[in-house]
Every structure is written in C-alpha cells, then in structure tokens.
Amino acid sequence: MVRRMSIPTEPIGSIPRPRELRQALSEHAQGTLDDKELTALQQRATADTLDRLAAAGCPVLVDGEQAKPSFATYPIAGLAGLAPHGAAIPFADGHVRQLPHLTEGPFRYRIRAESYLRDARQHTDRPLKQAVIAPSALSLLYPPEPIAGYSREAFLSDLADEAEADIRGCLEAGAHVVQLDFTEGRLSLKLDPSGALLDDFIDLNNEVLGRFDATERARLGVHTCPGGDHDSTHSLDVDYAGLLPKLFQLKAGNFYVQLASEADPERVLAIIAEQLRPGIRVFVGVTDPIDPRVETAEEVRDRVLRAARHIPVDQLGTCDDCGFSPFADDTSTSRDLAFAKIEARVRGTALAAAELGVPVDAR
Template sequence: MEKITIPTEPIGSIPRPKELIIAQRNYRYGTMTYDRLCDYYTRAIQTTIQQFETTGSSVITDGEQTKPSFLTYPIFILFNEYYTFSADCFSLKFADGHQRLLPRLIKAPFRYALYAHTYIDIAKQMTQLPIKQAVITPSALSMVYPKATIRGYSHEQFLNDLTNECEKDIRLCLESGAYCVQLDFTEARFSLKIDPSGQLLKDFVQLNNQVLDRFTFQEQRRLGVHVCPGGDQDCYHSFEVDYLEVLPSLFKLHVSNFYLQITSETNRERIFLCIREHMKSWHRIFIGVINPIDPRVESAKEVCDQILEAVKYIPIEQLGTTDDCGFSPFDDDESTSRQMAFDKIQARIDGTHMAEKQLMMNR
C-alpha cells in the first residue's frame, strides 16, 4: 500500500531574538555599526534554521530575520530618498487601532533596492533542507503610487516598472534554488474593507496575474500564494470580512499552491465547501492548522482532527498543512515568543504525521 504523505510548510516569519531587536534599535539610533548589526543577523538566521531542523520540518525559511517587514523589504532602504509618509499613504488598520503604513513614491522610477533571492543565498549556506521564500505581491506595492503625482511619470509607466521588478524578484528566487516562492497577498481580504464592491480585489488579481503569466506552467508549480486576515501584534486587520467573498477570486491566480488561513475561522465547513468548488486539479491546498496569534499551543491531536475534517472536502493528494500566518511579519512585533512559535510549528508537524498514520489505518 502506498504511503500517505501530507506536505507541511511554514508561512515564513519567526519572531526575532530579543538581542536582534535591541541591535536594530541601536543601529537606528546610530550607536551600532552596520557590520556589527550583520553579526546579529547572521546569528539569528543560524539559530532559526537550527530550530527549524530540530522540529523535523522538511521545508524551512530563514524566518525573515533580516526583513524589516514582509511588505516593504524591496524598497525599505530607499525610504528617505524615494518615499514619504503622509496622511494619504496606504494604511493597514488593525482591530486594536494600530496601523502599518506603506509610503508614497515621490521620485521616479519605481525600483527594487533588494531582491528576495539574497535571503536564500545566505540561508542555503547554512542548511541542506529545501528553502521556501516569501515575496510581496505587485498588488500590495501598487499602493505606493495609486495615481500619477510625479511629473513625467505616468501610472502606466509605474505599473510597467512594478511588474518588471516583481517578475525579477520571483525569477531570481527560482534561479537561486528556492523550493517554492510564496506571494504574500494579505491585502486581498483587506481590499474588501476599502471597496466592498470587489472591484479593487479584481484589479489586484489581474495585476498579480500579469506578473504570474510571465512564468511557464512548470514554473507556476513552484509558485504559491498566501492569504489571511492579517496578523500583527496579536490582532487582525480584516477578520470581519467574509472569507467566502475572497476565495473565489483567489483561485483565479495562476499559481499551483495555496496557503490558506483556516483554523481561526469559526465555520470551517463552509470554507472547505468553497475551496472544493473553486480549486483545480493541479492545485495544492495548504490549510492553516495553527493560529499564530492564539497564546495557546495547539495539540498534535487538534491538528490531526482538522486534517481529518479537511480530507472530507479536499483530496489527500492535493492537501498540505501550514500556519494561518507568519508569526512576526513586521520586525518589531514581539507579541509571540520564539519558543511559542516553534512549539506551535512542532505541533503542526507532529499533528500532520499523526493524521498520515490515521489515514493509512483508515485505508
């Protein structure tokens, strides 16, 4: 009898060590050199990879230890020269009232200062395990220049530069040997708060597909998309938006892997029914079985039970498991400890193996 294997993968970010957060703060205040900060970065990446390996995870990330955030890493070092923060900036507003701002472009042309393959190049020197890399979507970055405000730089020119840079970011990750490249599409659910008609979400999907269509079908099999209601400082930015209004549009994206927040939903059956209706035969559905903002560590049995529920709707050969969201998508988020994050990851892995054994017995 053929063995049942359910792939399980992290989303990306892991809380940074306290000493790294302090070092970053000291660097910003001018009391630490960049070379010294890099020493802290290196140690954080090494420790994160070692802890991933200890869990038995077959696919890992670098924990995004050197990303300022999942959202701004390509343009972060250009902030002072190319961007400004003002009242009209795009803002992710969270349930507790705090905000995360995306700056506004004030100098053309739009360009990346850093590509995500650099994270892979460093991480693969420290591990033999497959490395997954998260990148930001073009739709998210499109909000730095929603309309033409720079003389001689049209919105069409901006979108062309944006799609070129996003394609390059993904392609360089593939060329660097990424096992999978995951597009973080947290603005999908949030877009329906801004525009309940759904037109903005359609525009976002169309823009993302303009980039994804530059890749072959075989390349798209190594691409995925992650969507969630946004987790930061133990709260969400768009949990109140009905998931069923998002999922049909999500499955129009030209990727093969879908990393979906599930476990925090109160009525999972209706979500699974929607997934079953819209998924294609070449899709892999990674269901979230861990809630990163829940202060309780899930048990392996709870994870197993969620998987057994999911296989009633999703074929086993198309099923995978993941976490609902990254554990620290912004570098200053200390709401979850590193130990808590890895305890939850361990529960996901153990629970997935438990489900594999149970499903084999059921056969």
C-alpha cells in the same frame, strides 16, 4: 535520512526575532550599532531559526525573515523617492501600519529576496522556501494624485517587471517554492466592498504569474490571511466567500489559506472545494500564530482530517495561518511559542497522514 510526509507541511515565513536582534535593530536605527554588527546578528538569528525548524521536524525550512524589516517592505528598504504617510492599514485593536508613498520614478526594487535565500543556503542543505511580497501590495505605494512625469500605468509596468525579477531570482537560486504574500487580498474587500480593487490586484498578480511556465508555476504559491500583527487582524471580519473564488483564479500551483482562526472552517473548506482544479495544492492553516495557546498535535490532526473531507489528500497540505510577528517590532509572540506551534503542526500532520493511510516516504 530525511523523512518527508506525503501530506506536505510548510511554514509561511516570519518567525519572531531574538531579543538581542530586536535590540540591535533599535540601536542600528539610533546610529549606535554599525551595519556589520547588525548583519552578524541577523546571520546568527537566521542560522538559529533554520536549526530550530529542522529540530522541529520541518521538511521545508524558511529563514524566518530575520534580516527583513518586514515581509512587506523589504524591496524598498532605504529606497530614495519615498515619503511617509502613504496607504494606511488599520487593525481591529486600533493600531495602524502605514506604507510610504512614491514621489518619483522609475520604480526599482532596492533589495531582492534571493539575497535572503542565498544567505540562508549557507546554513542548510535542506529545502528552502522563500516568501516575497506580492506586486499587488506594492501597488499601494503609488499616491492618489499622479506623479509628474511618471504615470500610474508606467509605475505598474515597472512594478510587474521588478516583481517578476524578484520571483525569478529566487527560483534560479534554488528555492523549493516561492510564496507571494497576498494579505491585502482580503483587506481590499474592506477598503472597497465593490470588489473592483480586488479585481485590480488579481489582474496585476496574474500579469506577473503569467510570465512563468507551467513547470515554474508548480513552484509558486500565494498566501492569504487577514493579517496577524500585535495579536490583531485587519480583515478577519471580511467574508472569505468574497475572496476565495477570485484567489483561485491566480496562476499559481500552491495556495496557503488561513483557516485555524476562522469561526466556521467547514464553510470555508466547502468554498475551497468548489474552486479546486487539477494541478494545484491547498495548504490549510492548522495553527493560529496570534493565539497564545499552543495547539496539541491531536488538535492539528483533527483539523487536517476535517480538511481531507473536502480536499483530496493528493491536493492537501498544511501550514500555519500566517507568519509569526511579520514586523520586526512585534513582540506579542515569543520565539519559543512560535516553534512550539510549528512542532505541533508537523506532528499533527503526521498523525493525520497515518490515520488517512498515507505513507511517509524516506528520502
């Protein structure tokens, strides 16, 4: 018997990789470990991740992105027609993540997320969530100067088709929910304070989301956060008030909103409350993945109860603020710490549900 909370709680995506897998990735990059050996270690790490999430009481599981190079670049891993030194993403601590840039068309995904979902399904029969990168993030691959014979408009058309296929493949493979990672949303307001870039991102994502019907969109979600890499962020200093009204224009049924690390969560919740519409659910972040301290279940409970003062319980869910170590080379957060925080989220959400008088259904 699986007990399912009526206040749903879900992880975001990435989980720190085991040390042996990080070492294997390094050896593979150096050519001293073959593809078969790396794949075996990734599968072992995926199975362990699913087992530990289940043991923590998670009603919805993720594969922890153990086989992804990162949450952002999985579709283009090994893709020809890319050059280094594309769009740069600076973090508050001074480190920079840099995307490649496209040199030729047509643009095609080399790897689709459904392959990770199908691999994970071999290890569990529980509900599985699949994270995919939002097309808005991949739109940054097109360089400032036009590519000869391949216009930006043609690229965006190809990108929308590829993103739709990525999402649809996950739905057809049985994903409980497909989550678009939209961390670039808040960042866009730092790159372009006018909001024009954010408007472009919203339009592109809605072009893709609008291709799904209402039943399908109920299984689609969008995640926003200010980044969380090497214990630093790229846009926590950007006012949420500039993002949230436009975020909720996206044609999705679920919204996963970083909140635990916000300086003034009451203000953010008030903004969210103004944007609520029927038929959507807002999952609020109740644990901070880059805070080295493990939240107590009681702290999580209190954060859920605070959110419930602004968001109707039947539209409320909980999540972690962001994924843990979304890039494979990020060792700032230990695997054990991540699972401890996740367990606190699950337990704290259950405590809040009990206090709110929300039943826990047996399934």
